[in-house]
Amino acid sequence: MRRVTRHNLVRQRSFSDRLLELMRKYTNQQLTTAEIIAELVAMARAVSADANRGNTSTPALSPDELAFYDAVAQNESAVAEMGTGVLVPRHATLVM
Numbered sequence: 001m002r003r004v005t006r007h008n009l010v011r012q013r014s015f016s017d018r019l020l021e022l023m024r025k026y027t028n029q030q031l032t033t034a035e036i037i038a039e040l041v042a043m044a045r046a047v048s049a050d051a052n053r054g055n056t057s058t059p060a061l062s063p064d065e066l067a068f069y070d071a072v073a074q075n076e077s078a079v080a081e082m083g084t085g086v087l088v089p090r091h092a093t094l095v096m
Contacts, residue, residue, distance in 0.1 A: 008067035010074055011050060018043060 022039050025031045031039070054061035061069070 007063050008070055010067070010070040015043070015047060015050075 022031070022036060022043070026033075026036045054063060054066040057066075
């Protein structure tokens with residue numbers, strides 16, 4: 001997870017929050033060991049898919065460009081002003 005998100009603080013925070021929430025649920029016995037393992041496998045798949053997210057957009061984006069788009073897309077006034085079609089390149093999705 002660190003290797004994939006090291007330059008993208010928005011994605012790093014998103015995955016970190018998901019992991020902390022999973023651990024909180026496990027600690028509070030809201031999830032069984034099997035459920036936590038299944039969730040971690042799903043999260044690993046999401047991190048793996050995220051590693052190639054910039055390559056699937058048109059045109060392909062470098063990790064730094066993708067991090068920039070993610071950061072700007074977090075700014076509500078920028079989204080309201082520009083719209084998601086401008087801030088998120090075609091075929092790229094922001095999964096939070």
